[in-house]
Amino acid sequence: MPTLPKPSWSPTFATRTEGASSELAAILALSAGTDLISFAGGLPDPQTFPVAVLEDLTARLLATDAATALQYSPTPGLPGLREAFADRLEHTECRRPEPEELMVTSGNIDAVGLLAKALVDPGDVVAVEAPTYLGAIDAFRGFQADVRGVRMAGDGIDVEALDHLCASTAVKVIYAIPDHQNPTGITMSAERRTALVDVCRRHGVLVIEDVAYRELTFTDDRPPTLWSLAPDVVVQTGTTSKTFFPGVRLGWATGPPAVIAQMVIAKQNADQCAGAFGQRLLEEYLRGGHLDPQLRRSNTLYSGRCDLMLAALDEHMPDGMTWTRPHGGFFTWLTGPEWLDTVALAQRAQEAGVAFVPGRPFHPQRDGANKLRLAFSLAGDDDIDEGVRRLGTLITSALENR
Amino acid sequence: MPTLPKPSWSPTFATRTEGASSELAAILALSAGTDLISFAGGLPDPQTFPVAVLEDLTARLLATDAATALQYSPTPGLPGLREAFADRLEHTECRRPEPEELMVTSGNIDAVGLLAKALVDPGDVVAVEAPTYLGAIDAFRGFQADVRGVRMAGDGIDVEALDHLCASTAVKVIYAIPDHQNPTGITMSAERRTALVDVCRRHGVLVIEDVAYRELTFTDDRPPTLWSLAPDVVVQTGTTSKTFFPGVRLGWATGPPAVIAQMVIAKQNADQCAGAFGQRLLEEYLRGGHLDPQLRRSNTLYSGRCDLMLAALDEHMPDGMTWTRPHGGFFTWLTGPEWLDTVALAQRAQEAGVAFVPGRPFHPQRDGANKLRLAFSLAGDDDIDEGVRRLGTLITSALENR
Numbered sequence: 001m002p003t004l005p006k007p008s009w010s011p012t013f014a015t016r017t018e019g020a021s022s023e024l025a026a027i028l029a030l031s032a033g034t035d036l037i038s039f040a041g042g043l044p045d046p047q048t049f050p051v052a053v054l055e056d057l058t059a060r061l062l063a064t065d066a067a068t069a070l071q072y073s074p075t076p077g078l079p080g081l082r083e084a085f086a087d088r089l090e091h092t093e094c095r096r097p098e099p100e101e102l103m104v105t106s107g108n109i110d111a112v113g114l115l116a117k118a119l120v121d122p123g124d125v126v127a128v129e130a131p132t133y134l135g136a137i138d139a140f141r142g143f144q145a146d147v148r149g150v151r152m153a154g155d156g157i158d159v160e161a162l163d164h165l166c167a168s169t170a171v172k173v174i175y176a177i178p179d180h181q182n183p184t185g186i187t188m189s190a191e192r193r194t195a196l197v198d199v200c201r202r203h204g205v206l207v208i209e210d211v212a213y214r215e216l217t218f219t220d221d222r223p224p225t226l227w228s229l230a231p232d233v234v235v236q237t238g239t240t241s242k243t244f245f246p247g248v249r250l251g252w253a254t255g256p257p258a259v260i261a262q263m264v265i266a267k268q269n270a271d272q273c274a275g276a277f278g279q280r281l282l283e284e285y286l287r288g289g290h291l292d293p294q295l296r297r298s299n300t301l302y303s304g305r306c307d308l309m310l311a312a313l314d315e316h317m318p319d320g321m322t323w324t325r326p327h328g329g330f331f332t333w334l335t336g337p338e339w340l341d342t343v344a345l346a347q348r349a350q351e352a353g354v355a356f357v358p359g360r361p362f363h364p365q366r367d368g369a370n371k372l373r374l375a376f377s378l379a380g381d382d383d384i385d386e387g388v389r390r391l392g393t394l395i396t397s398a399l400e401n402r
Numbered sequence: 403m404p405t406l407p408k409p410s411w412s413p414t415f416a417t418r419t420e421g422a423s424s425e426l427a428a429i430l431a432l433s434a435g436t437d438l439i440s441f442a443g444g445l446p447d448p449q450t451f452p453v454a455v456l457e458d459l460t461a462r463l464l465a466t467d468a469a470t471a472l473q474y475s476p477t478p479g480l481p482g483l484r485e486a487f488a489d490r491l492e493h494t495e496c497r498r499p500e501p502e503e504l505m506v507t508s509g510n511i512d513a514v515g516l517l518a519k520a521l522v523d524p525g526d527v528v529a530v531e532a533p534t535y536l537g538a539i540d541a542f543r544g545f546q547a548d549v550r551g552v553r554m555a556g557d558g559i560d561v562e563a564l565d566h567l568c569a570s571t572a573v574k575v576i577y578a579i580p581d582h583q584n585p586t587g588i589t590m591s592a593e594r595r596t597a598l599v600d601v602c603r604r605h606g607v608l609v610i611e612d613v614a615y616r617e618l619t620f621t622d623d624r625p626p627t628l629w630s631l632a633p634d635v636v637v638q639t640g641t642t643s644k645t646f647f648p649g650v651r652l653g654w655a656t657g658p659p660a661v662i663a664q665m666v667i668a669k670q671n672a673d674q675c676a677g678a679f680g681q682r683l684l685e686e687y688l689r690g691g692h693l694d695p696q697l698r699r700s701n702t703l704y705s706g707r708c709d710l711m712l713a714a715l716d717e718h719m720p721d722g723m724t725w726t727r728p729h730g731g732f733f734t735w736l737t738g739p740e741w742l743d744t745v746a747l748a749q750r751a752q753e754a755g756v757a758f759v760p761g762r763p764f765h766p767q768r769d770g771a772n773k774l775r776l777a778f779s780l781a782g783d784d785d786i787d788e789g790v791r792r793l794g795t796l797i798t799s800a801l802e803n804r
Contacts, residue, residue, distance in 0.1 A: 006634050007606055009660045012574060014523045014545070017664055046469035054472075058460040067448035070456075070649035106508065106651070106673040113672045117544070121416045139671040142519070143416070172414060204409050232408050247472035247679035249508070249651075258411045262419055269541040270515045270672055271508040275680060277649040 016122075016144050037387035039374040040355040042182060042242075042330045048298040049245045050290060057284050061277070069280040073273040076264050077104025077252075081283040085252045088286060092215075093228040100257040101231070103264055106249035106274045108212050108239035111263070112175070113139045114253075114270065115208055115235065118262040120145045124172040127165060129157050131333075131362035131371070133182045133210065136175050145172075147364040152181075154324075156188030159195040166203040173206045178226060179214035180329025183362045183373040187327060190223040197230035206259065207234045215243050215295055217328035218303040227254060235259055240282060242330070243295060248278025302330065302377055308384045309376040315385075316392030318399050323374075330377035333359075340370040340398065348394055354387045418524075418546050439789035441776040442757040444584060444644075444732045450700040451647045452692060459686050463679070471682040475675040478666050479506025479654075483685040487654045490688060494617075495630040502659040503633070505666055508651035508676045510614050510641035513665070514577070515541045516655075516672065517610055517637065520664040522547045526574040529567055531559050533735075533764035533773070535584045535612065538577050547574075549766040554583075556726075558590030561597040568605040575608045580628060581616035582731025585764045585775035589729060592625040599632035608661065609636045617645050617697055619730035620705035629656060637661055642684060644732070645697060650680025704732065707778040710786045717787075718794030720801050725776075732779035735761075742772040742800065750796055756789045 061069045068078070076082065082102055090096035105111040112135070120126065122144035128137065130149025140147050148169075150162045157176060165171060176196070178188040188196070200207045209226040227236035235255030244250070253263060267273070285291060306326060313323055313332070323334045336342070342358035349356060359371030379387060463471045470480070478484065484504055492498035507513040514537070522528065524546035530539065532551025542549050550571075552564045559578060567573060578598070580590040590598070602609050611628040629638035637657030646652070655665060669675070687693065708728060715725055715734070725736040738744070744760035751758060761773030781789060 007603075007608075007658075009608060009658055012521055012608060013664055014519065014521055014526075016523075017520055017667070041474075043474060046473060049468055049472045051464050051468045051472075054468075055461060055464050058464065059457060062453050062457050062460065066451055066453045066456075070451040070453075070647040071448060072443075072445060072643070072648045109671065110673040116671075117416065118419055119414055119416055121418075124416075135671065135674070142668070142671045201409075206409075206411060206414060241474070245472040246474045248677045249673050249675070256409075256411055262415055265419070266544070269511065269518075269537065269544045271512040271651050272537070273651070275650045275677055277680070278677060 016142055036350070036353055036355050037379055037383045037390070038355040039376065039379055039387060040357050041378070042375050043378045044242050044246065044298075045301060045378050048294065048301060050285070050294050053285065053288070053290050054281065057281055061280050061284065065280060069277050071276055073276040073279055075268050075273050077274060078276060078279045078283070081279045084283045084286040089254065093225050095228045095231065097231075097254040098257070101260060102252060102254045103260050103267070104274050104279060105237070105251040105253055105267070106271055107241055107246075108210060108237050108251045109135050109139065110249065110270070111237035111251055111253040112136050112208065112210065113142075114263040114266040115173070115237070115259075116140050116143045116145065117266045118259070119173055119206070125169050127162060127171050127174040128364060129176055129181065130364060131183055131359065131368055132175065132364075133177060134361045136210070137361075137364050140175070149364045152184060152186060154186065156186060156192040157196065159192055159199055162196070163199045166199065166205055171203065171205050173208060174200060175208040175210065176226070177210045177212065178223070179211055180216060180326055180331075182213065182329070183331050183357070183359075184333040185324045185326030185329055185331045188223065193223055193226055193229060197226055197233060201230060201233050205233070209234050209236045211236055211238045212242060213329035214238070216299060216302060216330070218299055218306065219327045221327070232256060243291065243298070244282055244285060248275055248281065250274055250278050250282055299328075305376040305379070305381060305384060306332070308381060309374065309388060312385045312388035316389045318392065318396040320399055321395060330375050332374050332376065334372050334374065336370045336395065337399070338370055339402065342369060342372040345372070345394060345398065349391060352390045352394060354390045356391070418544060438752070438755055438757050439781055439785045439792070440757040441778065441781055441789060442759050443780070444777050445780045446644050446648065446700075447703060447780050450696065450703065452687070452696050455687065455690070455692050456683065459683050463682050463686065467682060471679050473678055475506075475678040475681055477670050477675050479676060480678060480681045480685070483681045486685045486688040491656065495627050497630045497633065499633075499656040500659070503662060504654060504656045505662050505669075506676050506681060507639070507653040507655055507669070508673055509643055509648075510612060510639050510653045511537050511541065512651065512672070513639035513653055513655040514538050514610065514612065515544075516665040516668040517575070517639070517661075518542050518545045518547065519668045520661070521575055521608070527571050529564060529573050529576040530766060531578055531583065532766060533585055533761065533770055534577065534766075535579060536763045538612070539763075539766050542577070551766045554586060554588060556588065558588060558594040559598060561594055561601055564598070565601045568601065568607055573605065573607050575610060576602060577610040577612065578628070579612045579614065580625070581613055582618060582728055584615065584731070585733050585759070585761075586735040587726045587728030587731055587733045590625065595625055595628055595631060599628055599635060603632060603635050607635070611636050611638045613638055613640045614644060615731035616640070618701060618704060618732070620701055620708065621729045623729070634658060645693065645700070646684055646687060650677055650683065652676055652680050652684055701730075704779055707781070707783060707786060708734070710783060711776065711778040711790060714787045714790035718791045720794065720798040722801055723797060732777045734776050734778065736774050736776065738772045738797065739801070740772055741804065744771060744774040747774070747796060747800065751793060754792045754796060756792045758793070
């Protein structure tokens with residue numbers, strides 16, 4: 001056989017790969033450094049993982065239900081977990097999805113990716129909050145969507161701007177995170193929620209409502225979900241990665257039956273089904289009433305860290321910087337003067353032993369260079385003040401040397 | 403607010419959804435009937451699940467490693483499991499992948515779906531064995547591939563026909579299952595393997611080698627994998643669903659670094675990572691040396707069932723029917739006279755209390771209507787003869803009443 005040159009496979013990649021980015025991986029890598037105070041990744045604190053209950057549940061499942069728990073699951077999910085999710089939604093959102101309105105997913109980004117695959121043709125317009133979860137931008141771009149940002153006010157998306165966009169352009173879908181948004185920490189007011197679904201219903205635009213952080217709330221104020229307001233135009237996607245734990249990939253999607261059916265078909269040719277072992281664990285966990293006590297413990301922890309971070313920001317940040325004051329979730333969002341370059345700052349911060357995510361990747365139009373996201377979910381209580389102090393020193397110096 | 407008609411979302415679905423089908427779900431549903439002797443789904447027998455070892459491993463992991471096992475994993479997989487997969491490949495295939503040549507996936511179909519997303523533009527030609535795994539046909543069609551079947555001989559794909567196809571058409575990728583193929587049970591000879599990778603290297607065509615059934619062998623005869631012959635043109639995809647258990651979604655892909663890197667990007671916007679809990683369980687299971695003993699037990703079980711099925715076919719099938727005699731895997735493949743309609747037969751079989759999968763969906767051009775697949779993996783030893791007897795009676799009657 002003649003020796004042939006080693007083939008280069010890049011020319012064979014699909015056109016859609018040009019739209020995908022690996023920024024998410026870079027961010028997760030940032031948060032993995034040792035000797036680093038990391039405010040980067042949106043990871044839950046392992047302290048919140050329900051180890052003791054899991055010891056009991058895994059032993060019980062293996063002893064009594066291995067033939068189901070270790071086998072393949074139907075693609076829409078095991079019937080028992082679907083029931084348990086429906087029970088939970090009925091309890092928390094006062095609306096019970098019909099069986100054909102609900103499926104189990106392998107986490108929240110799985111649901112968003114399945115929706116992108118089911119809905120987005122190349123060039124289709126997807127409206128998102130600007131800024132928004134960069135994984136979702138990547139998921140839509142991965143199917144060559146034209147992702148357009150709609151600006152945010154202090155209490156959520158600018159519905160009037162969205163209305164104008166829908167009137168002037170064929171918008172295929174809008175993706176929103178109404179609760180303790182990633183990256184801003186902002187919660188959408190009840191008024192904006194009603195206005196948003198009205199606009200979308202009027203224009204016939206499907207809404208994807210990402211509720212990843214909804215249960216991580218530090219107050220009793222719970223505006224209604226978009227899905228409970230308008231189940232005919234909203235697909236809600238959720239995850240148990242931040243409430244139960246991420247090590248089994250689990251979430252749900254609930255929405256119009258035709259959309260769920262297409263997501264199920266897309267899932268068959270993705271991972272086929274979420275793992276049955278995790279599904280059975282979560283079902284038993286929910287049935288055992290363990291989630292609400294875990295949420296109370298988690299929210300006490302995260303709320304305390306949020307307070308520590310806001311106090312440290314008050315103390316260490318120079319004039320010219322502003323930030324959001326979240327009532328839940330994992331993040332606060334900082335804004336500096338227009339000329340501030342937070343990508344360059346991130347590099348210097350890493351040298352000073354502190355990590356965060358610069359603002360640009362959260363913006364579909366790649367603006368937001370003067371903004372940055374701080375996660376308070378994983379940094380130790382004792383590290384928060386020190387990390388913010390170092391960051392404050394760097395920013396103060398950048399502002400003074402301008 | 404005026405009452406608006408309930409929106410229909412079907413018009414908003416992406417063009418690619420026209421190529422996706424839900425046949426896989428229908429087949430899994432077929433195998434779920436009670437009171438039914440099912441030769442339909444390719445499910446492992448729960449008897450093979452390593453429950454006792456898992457009881458020990460889950461307890462140990464939860465006690466000592468919960469912060470990693472219950473957390474997010476890096477997208478390419480946890481370093482420890484990637485090492486363990488590399489060790490295993492070095493041991494079984496005499497080639498150790500470099501770190502950038504290997505990733506952890508959420509099962510085998512996840513890997514095939516990620517490759518389809520990374521490689522296939524609408525209209526791209528994907529060559530497959532005819533017949534082949536219908537989940538793979540769906541995965542490629544889900545990205546609007548032009549899927550072309552290449553006929554199979556008794557010892558594997560017709561390499562000359564593939565060569566002609568590659569010479570006359572721009573083939574993007576070829577997907578093959580060399581070991582105990584789904585659905586035929588055929589194993590590709592060593593000669594054809596060498597010829598296949600030579601043809602693909604010459605034409606610059608990437609090969610996807612699906613080794614889902616490779617370890618489920620009833621003989622000591624192990625022709626080399628395509629990947630070990632040609633790691634520069636082959637991506638191997640594997641799963642532990644049939645060797646460990648399916649209830650945690652796990653598999654691997656190993657191939658050229660540029661291709662693996664694109665798959666990792668695609669995975670970030672799919673399920674982000676395989677579940678860390680399953681990854682840690684599998685790593686410890688492999689390190690503990692438990693896989694080979696499990697494989698010996700499983701292969702004794704499946705080999706016995708294969709023998710029972712072949713004996714029952716010899717006894718109950720009328721003249722005019724032929725079938726393959728597999729040396730591993732889960733399936734045998736029956737061929738009847740040209741006019742036989744196995745879709746209609748499947749309906750009558752279900753009424754008679756026996757299930758199988760008709761041949762057509764395994765053929766990209768939807769021929770093969772006179773063929774059918776029987777899985778011997780899950781039917782109880784005592785049911786195999788009775789199920790085949792019922793099927794033989796139906797087929798005998800169809801042949802006599804022609």
